[in-house]
Amino acid sequence: MKSISFIRKGEGENYNYAQDHCFIKLSSRDTNGELCIVEDTLKPGFHLNRHYHKIMTEVFYILEGELELIFDNETTILKEGDTITVPPKVWHEANCKNGGKMLTIFKNGEFDIFLEQLSKMTEDDFSNEVFMKSISEKFDIYEE
Numbered sequence: 643m644k645s646i647s648f649i650r651k652g653e654g655e656n657y658n659y660a661q662d663h664c665f666i667k668l669s670s671r672d673t674n675g676e677l678c679i680v681e682d683t684l685k686p687g688f689h690l691n692r693h694y695h696k697i698m699t700e701v702f703y704i705l706e707g708e709l710e711l712i713f714d715n716e717t718t719i720l721k722e723g724d725t726i727t728v729p730p731k732v733w734h735e736a737n738c739k740n741g742g743k744m745l746t747i748f749k750n751g752e753f754d755i756f757l758e759q760l761s762k763m764t765e766d767d768f769s770n771e772v773f774m775k776s777i778s779e780k781f782d783i784y785e786e
Contacts (some may be wrong), residue, residue, distance in 0.1 A: 647668065647672060649665075649667055649668075652665070653665070654666045654667050654681070655669070655754070655758075657757045657758075657760070657761050659760075660685070661684070661685050661687070661688045661689065662682050662683060662684050662685055662688055663682070663683040663685070664680050664681070664682050664683075664757055665680065665681040665683075666678070666679075666680055666754045666757070667679040667680065667681050667745070669754050670748070670751065670752040670753070670754055670755060671752075671754075671755070675750065675751070675752050676749065676750060677747070677748070677749060678747070678748040678751060678752065678753050678754045679745060679746070679747050679748075680745070680746045680748070680753060680754065680757070681705075681743070681744075681745055682743065682744050682745075682746055683741075683742075683743050684707065684709070684738040684741050684742045684743065684744065685741050686738075686739065686740055686741040687738075687739065687741075688736070688737065688738035688741065688742075689735075689736070689737050689738075690735060690736040690737075691735060691785055692712070692733055692734070692735040692785065692786060693733070693734070693735070693778075693783050693784055693785045693786075694730070694731055694732055694733045694734065694784055695730050695731070695751065695782045695783065695784070696730055696731065696782055696784065697730055697750050697751070697782050698730060698748055698749065698750050698751035698753075698782045699727065699728065699729050699730060699748070699749040699750065699751075700727070700728045700734075700746060700747070700748055700749075700751075701725065701726070701727045701728075701746070701747040701748075701749070702720060702725065702726050702727075702728070702744055702745075702746055703724075703725045703744060703745040703746075703747070704720045704721060704722055704723065704724045704725075704742065704743075704744050705722065705742070705743040705744055705745065706722055706742045706743040706744075707721075707722070707738060707740060707741055707742020707743065708720065708721050708738070708739075708740070708742060709736055709737070709738050709742060709744060710736065710737040710738070710739070711726060711728075711734060711735075711736050712734065712735040712736070712737070713732065713733065713734055714733055751781070751782055752781060753781065755781070756777075756778075756781035756783070759777060759781075760777075
């Protein structure tokens with residue numbers, strides 16, 4: 643990072659999807675891919691499919707609401723102020739029934755660039771399973 647970066651509340655590159663509204667608070671472009679911070683406003687009914695990362699570590703910090711995080715052998719309910727770190731190679735899935743807000747910190751990942759790529763895709767792109775798998779794996783996201 644070459645200079646101080648200051649992003650105010652409600653600011654930052656943002657992507658408003660059907661299930662969440664993401665604000666990029668720190669881009670992986672500014673950290674040589676080492677760190678990315680995303681503020682997620684999770685919409686009611688949010689669901690993140692079961693997946694894992696080979697390299698990336700994910701840290702979830704809950705700002706508002708509750709998030710259900712499902713692992714192979716346990717389910718954890720995260721509440722405001724809770725933090726959980728998911729290391730590489732751990733399968734996980736998430737649900738947020740009533741909506742909420744969290745910070746997600748990605749170590750060794752370019753999740754912000756993944757979100758940018760998703761924002762430029764067409765419906766045909768999203769319906770092409772082989773293409774979507776290749777994009778996900780390019781950004782260290784592996785599903786069953």
